[in-house]
Amino acid sequence: MTQVGAYNAQDVEDKWYQYWMEHNYFHSEVDDREPYTIVIPPPNVTGILHMGHMLNNTIQDVLIRRARLKGFNACWVPGTDHASIATEAKVVARLKEQGIQKADLTREQFLKHSWDWTQQYGGVILDQLKKLGASCDWERTKFTLDPGMSTQVIKSFVDLYNKGLIYRGYRMVNWDPEAKTTLSDEEVNFVEQQGDLFYISYKIQHSDQTLTIATTRPETIFGDTAICINPDDERFAHLKGKKAIVPICNRVIPIIEDPYVDIEFGTGCLKVTPAHDENDKMLGDTHKLEVIDIFNDDASLNSFGLHYQGKDRFVARKEIAAELKELGALIKTEQHLNKVGTSERTKAVIEPRLSDQWFLKMEDLVKPAIKAVLEQDDVVLHPKKFENTYRHWMTNIRDWNISRQLWWGQQIPAYFYGDGKEDFVVAETIEDALVLAKEKTSNASLKSTDLRQDPDALDTWFSSWLWPMSVFDGLNNPDNKEFNYYYPTNDLVTGPDILFFWVARMIIAGYEYTGKKPFKNVYLTGLVRDKQRRKMSKSLGNSPDALQLIQTYSADGVRVGLLLSAAAGNDLMFDEGLCQQGKGFSNKIWNAFKLTQSWDIDATISQPESSKIAINWYQSCLQQTLVEIEDHYSKYRISDALMASYKLVWDDFCGWLLEIIKPPYQAPIDKKTYDSVIALFEDNLRILHPFMPFLTEELWHAIANRTPQEALIVNHWPKTTTIDTALLTDFEFAAEVISGIRTIRKEKNIAFKDAISLSVINTEKIDDQFDVVIKKLGNISEMSSVSSGVEGALTFRVKSNEYFIPIEGTIDVKQEILKLKEELQYTQGFLKSVQGKLKNQKFVSGAPQQVVDNERKKEADAIAKIETIETSIKNLS
C-alpha cells in the first residue's frame, strides 16, 4: 500500500517539461520512420499568448503527441513572424515615447531599434507556449527575418520577377496615412460611420446656371477634374458639352457623360476625383481626365489645397464646408450612414491613393491551388464548409500588392539607376544588380553607388507564404535531405480569418515552387469568443490572461477545457467553467490512481469471478472506444475524440470497472486483478497523453520506475485487439438491471447497505455471467431464476425480462398496478406505430431490408414485453 497525496499540478508540470527538454524528445532528425510534420503558424514576434494561440497550439500539440505515440517521426517546427506593420508600429510608438521620430532616423538606425525590440520580446510568446506543454522542436525555431529565411524571400521575388509575374503598377491602393504605408484589401476593415452628405453647388461656365452635387468628401473638390452625368438623365440634358467651375479654386472642368452614374443617388451628378477614388479613377481612365493628387503622405492637403495646405483632411473638411457656406455654395447637409475603410492595425481612415507599387500576377498562380483543394482533394480543408469560401476568393482573386512603405521587413531587391520609371533591375544582390544594370544601359562605367535600392519592404505575407518550405531551407537548397523528408507537411492548424492571407497563399507558393502541396490537411479552428459572443480583444479587456488560467487550472485543465467545446470551424464561447471541468477531470484520474495505490496486494488470494468478467469487459470497451477515437481523429473531430476518452475513463473505468473490482474496505486485492487494472490504466494514460501530457506522464512514472527511453511521451499507442461485442451487449443489459435496482432502492428508500434479494424471469435468456457483477453493485444477497412471478415483490422490467425484489411488509398493490398499466399503455402505443409501418405495403417494399427487419424486431420485442406486463398485472390482481 502506498500513500498518494493530492495532485500539485504546477510542480508536476514544470518538472516534466524540463524532463522532456533534457531528454530531447521533441527533437526530430531524419530517419527511416515515416515523418509527421506540422509547421506552427508563426505568432507575431512581439505578441503575447492569447486564447486563440492557446487553442490552436493545443490542437497542434495533441496531433503531434499522438503521432509520436503512433510511431511517426514527429516534427513540429516553431517560429515567429516579423509582422512588419504591427511590429513597426510598436517600435515607432516606443521611439515616440522616448521623443524620437522615425523620420529623424536612418533606415539602419531604425532597424537597429527594431532588432533590439525583437531580441527583448521575441522569445516571450514561445516561452509561454512551453507552459502550455507544446512539444515543439525548439532547435528548429525560425524567425521570418532570419538571414537564411530572408534570402529565400528575396530569391522568390527575383524568380517571380524573372518569370514576368511581378510588375510595377500605378494603382489605386489603400493608404494608411498614420502608418504611412499601403495596405492590402484584406487589411482594411469597413466600419459603419454616421457622416454628412454635403450638397455643393457648382457654377456653369458662361451662364447663371448651377448644378448641385452630393458628396461625403468636400475637401476633395481640389482634386475634381470633371463632373459626370448619366447620358440618359433628362434633367441634365441642357448641360451636355458645357463646363463647370469648381468652387473655391475656380478651376474649369468638363461635364462628361457616363452610364456609370446612378441617376437615383444624391442629385444624379457626380464629381470626379480620379486621384482619390477607385471608381473615379476608372472614369478618369475612360475619359482621359487629368489626375490631381491633393494629399501629402499623412493625408494633410498639399499645395493643390491652396490656403488649406498642411491641414489635416478632417480639419479641412469642416473648414471647407464653412467656407462653401459663406460663398453660398453649400446648399444643405444631410446625415448619411456610410461604410468607411479603416486600417486593421492603426484604425486610421484609409485614403484611396494612386501610387507606384509592386504587384504579383495571380491569375495563373492560383490555378494549381484551386485544383488541389476543390477538384483533387490533394489538400483537404476541415471542416469542408470552408471550401466555398476558398473557391469564392480564389476565383475572384486580384493581383497582390506586395510592397509596403515600411522598413521592417525584406527590402525589395529592385535597384534604380536612373529617374525613369523603368530604370531599374531586379537581382538578389547589389553585385548582380550592377551587372544587369550595365547590360541594360550598355553603360560599363556604372558603379554600385549609382544604384538606389527601392526603399519599400515586402508584405509580411510574402515571406510567410513560403513558411512550410523555407523552414527547411527548401528554396535555397531544394535537394536537401530534410526538405525532401519533412515536406510536404501533414497538418496545418490555424484560424479561418487567415485562410486567404496565409493558407491559400502557401498552397499557391507550394505548387509554384515544388509542384507539391505544402500540407495535406488544414484544420481551421473557430475564433475564441467570450460568453456574450464577443470577439476576445484587448480593447474590450475580455480576454483572460492565458498564463493566469494555466496557473489556476493547470495546463492540462486548460487544454481539456479548450478542447471540450472546440469543434473544428466553430467559434468557441470561452467560459472558465470549461477549464474547471478540465481540472476536475485531472482530479478524477489522479484519485483513481490513488485508489489503486491504497490497496494491499495479496498474491495468494484468487481472483473473484466479478473482477475477471469486469476486466474482460473493460478490455473490449476500451478497444471499442479506440476504434471510435480513431474515427474521430481521422475526421479531425478532436473534441469528440476527447469526449470519447473522457467518458471511457470517467464512466467506464472509474464508474464501472473500479467499482466492480474494488475489494471490501481494508481487504487486500488479488494480484491478477491488480496487475490487469494497472495495465488497463496504462492504456488509459496512453490515450489521454495527447490531451493531458503532464498528468499522464506523472502517473506513468508513479506506476513504475521507468528509464528515459520508457517515458510515456515516446511510448506507444494502445495495441489493438479483438472486441467481444457479445460481452459488451451483455454488460449493457446488466447495467440496465443495476439501474433498475437503484431506481427501486431510491423510490422505496432502501439504503444501499441493506442487502436485498433478486429474482428474475429470464425470458430474454440472458447469460448469467454478469450476475456476480449485478450482485456486487446492487448489493444483492441472493439472486435466483424463477419461472413465475413472485408475490409481494416490487418489480421492474428490462426488455421482456421481469425482475422481482421482495420486501418486508406489504406493497401498495394498487400503485404497482397503476405503474404497470402506464408502462403497458406506452408499450402498446409503441407497438401500434411499429405495426402501422409494417402494414404499409409501400414501406415494406420501399425501405431497405435492414430497416424493415429492424421494425420486425421492434415488433417482436414489444409483443414479448406486453405479455410480461400483462402477466404481472394478472398476478397482482
Add this chain to the structure above:
RNA sequence: GGGCGCAUAGCUCAGUUGGUUCAGAGCACUUGGUUUACACCCAAGGGGUCGGGGGUUCGAAUCCCUCUGCGCCCA
C-alpha cells in the same frame, strides 16, 4: 450591394448517405446519498412541436421553396 454560413434541452453543441446512434452529449438544474479514491464525488430524475410556414416522400431535424432572426467574409 455581392457571397458564405447558422438557427436542435436553461447554456454550449453533436446528429455523416432521409429509416436503431433519432430526438442525443457535456454542463447547468431537481431529488437522494459521506466511517471505506474523489462533494472537483455517486445515483436517480425533469426538461426540446429540431426558428415559422409550405412542399417532395411510405417515412424529414436531415432534401426543396419561402419567411423571420443572427453571424462571418468581400465590395
